[in-house]
Amino acid sequence: MSARLLLDLWRIVFKTDARSSFGDVKRFGLWESPTGLYFFDPPRDGDQVFYKQLYAWYEKWRLYTGDSIRQEFLIAAKHIPPGARVLDVGCGHGGFRQCAPQADYTGLDPNFGDGAAIAGVRNETLAQHLVEHEASYDAVCCFQVIEHVRDPKALFAEIMRAAKPGGLIFIGAPHVPSALTRIPNFMVNAPPHHLTWWTKPALIELATSAGAIVESVDNAPWSDADGAMYWMARLSPIKCADIHFRGGIAWHAASVIAQIGGYLAFRLFGAPRRTDDEGAGLLLLARKPSR
Numbered sequence: 001m002s003a004r005l006l007l008d009l010w011r012i013v014f015k016t017d018a019r020s021s022f023g024d025v026k027r028f029g030l031w032e033s034p035t036g037l038y039f040f041d042p043p044r045d046g047d048q049v050f051y052k053q054l055y056a057w058y059e060k061w062r063l064y065t066g067d068s069i070r071q072e073f074l075i076a077a078k079h080i081p082p083g084a085r086v087l088d089v090g091c092g093h094g095g096f097r098q099c100a101p102q103a104d105y106t107g108l109d110p111n112f113g114d115g116a117a118i119a120g121v122r123n124e125t126l127a128q129h130l131v132e133h134e135a136s137y138d139a140v141c142c143f144q145v146i147e148h149v150r151d152p153k154a155l156f157a158e159i160m161r162a163a164k165p166g167g168l169i170f171i172g173a174p175h176v177p178s179a180l181t182r183i184p185n186f187m188v189n190a191p192p193h194h195l196t197w198w199t200k201p202a203l204i205e206l207a208t209s210a211g212a213i214v215e216s217v218d219n220a221p222w223s224d225a226d227g228a229m230y231w232m233a234r235l236s237p238i239k240c241a242d243i244h245f246r247g248g249i250a251w252h253a254a255s256v257i258a259q260i261g262g263y264l265a266f267r268l269f270g271a272p273r274r275t276d277d278e279g280a281g282l283l284l285l286a287r288k289p290s291r
Contacts, residue, residue, distance in 0.1 A: 001028050001245040009187050009245075013259075016053040021192035028191055030244065036199035037206075038176050043150040046192035051111060054193070068225035070113070070174040072143060072283045073099040075220065077284065079168060084138035087129075087162050089155075090145035091155040094121045103139075126158045134161050143172035144281070146206075146260050147194045156210050163288040169212060172220065173198040178278045179233035180239050183253040183262075190245060203284045212286040219279035226280040228272025232262030 004027045010018045022044055030040045045056070077099040080086060084103050088096050091107030097120065108119035108129055122129070140163045146152050155173070163169055174180050176197040181187050188194065200217045207214050222230055233239070238256035239249060 001030070002247075003027060005245060005247050006187070006190055009185055013187055013255075014054055014057050014059060015163055016050060018050055018192055019044070021050045032200070032258060035200035035202045035205040037198035040191045040195050043195045044192050045147075045148060045150055045195060048111075050192055055111075065098075069096055069099060069223060070095070070143065070172070070280070071223045072220040072281060073169075075099075075218070075283055076139075076141060076143075076170045076172075076285075079170075080139050085136060086135040087133075087140045087141040089126050089140065089159060089162075091121055091147075092131045094139060096143065102103045106137075114225055116193050126162065127148050127156070130158060130161055135164050137162050137167055139168040139170065141172075143170070144174070146171055147173050147246065148196065150195060152196060152206060153209070155214075156206055159280070160200065160212060160288055161211050165288060166290040167288045168205070169284070169286045169288065171203060171286075173206075173282055173284075174280075175199060175278070175282045177241075178281075179229045181244065182233045182234055183255070183258050184238045184251050185245055186258075188255040198282055203282060207286045211289060212243060213289060215285045215287060220281045220283045221275055222271040222273075222280045224271050228262050228266035229264035229280070230262075230272050232258040235261035235265065247261065 005020050006028070007022065008020055012014045025042055025044055031041060032037060032038050073096045078102050086100060086103040086105050088105065090106040090219045091109045097105050097107065105120045108124050108126055109121060110123055110125055113162070113264050140225050142155070142159055146155060148157050152278050159169055171269040173187070174194070176199060180186065181197060189197070204214050236254050238254035286288065
């Protein structure tokens, strides 16, 4: 796909400028690896200019706010015992903190740390935090972050270092195939925002290649934080399979219908309560081996 198409769509749909993130890239490829991981190449992630504009758009339309609770938060919180030390990597506004009040919570996010509304959120990267906190946490969580980074293996290795021997690891990620990947020209799922799309085999390979013990990979149900995407995919006249981003009147019209119709349907009906589809994402539960 052409970088020019993606730049135009980011600018028109989200009022967001991705030029500084893309640099001199002219075309992106979307590839599927033997593990089932889908990845964009070259992997150009969003810079501060890009995310400042994107989150301002989110806040304006109240599509994702600091009090948004994902179902994966609730699932993970059930596994955390009282008093456990929990590290939430890329915590955003710290929404998971509300779901695990029994925990000794620390959140990390260099984008949100300074303006966090709750205590315990630090303006640090995981690499910076590990200098003094290696092998310190009973559980390390990383929700909806791994798809944004250039090197998921390096991030998972740092997560393993943060966990105590025998500690829990939770990775939440959007996946493929899903509603997210069926919406045409859906920029939330494109560079420089999402650089990878995940499958269950890919998450298992990520964990086992780092020496983690996988306990489960489950589908996370829809929530108010992501339920609009279900309706967008349902109402889109084009359902993507092998091609996901394309210029042309039909594709642009389908994208507009999906996003406006999905937004209105979500306001009317809310998040679907069904559990018989692929859901909003995947949640990996793994454990660092004991000594």
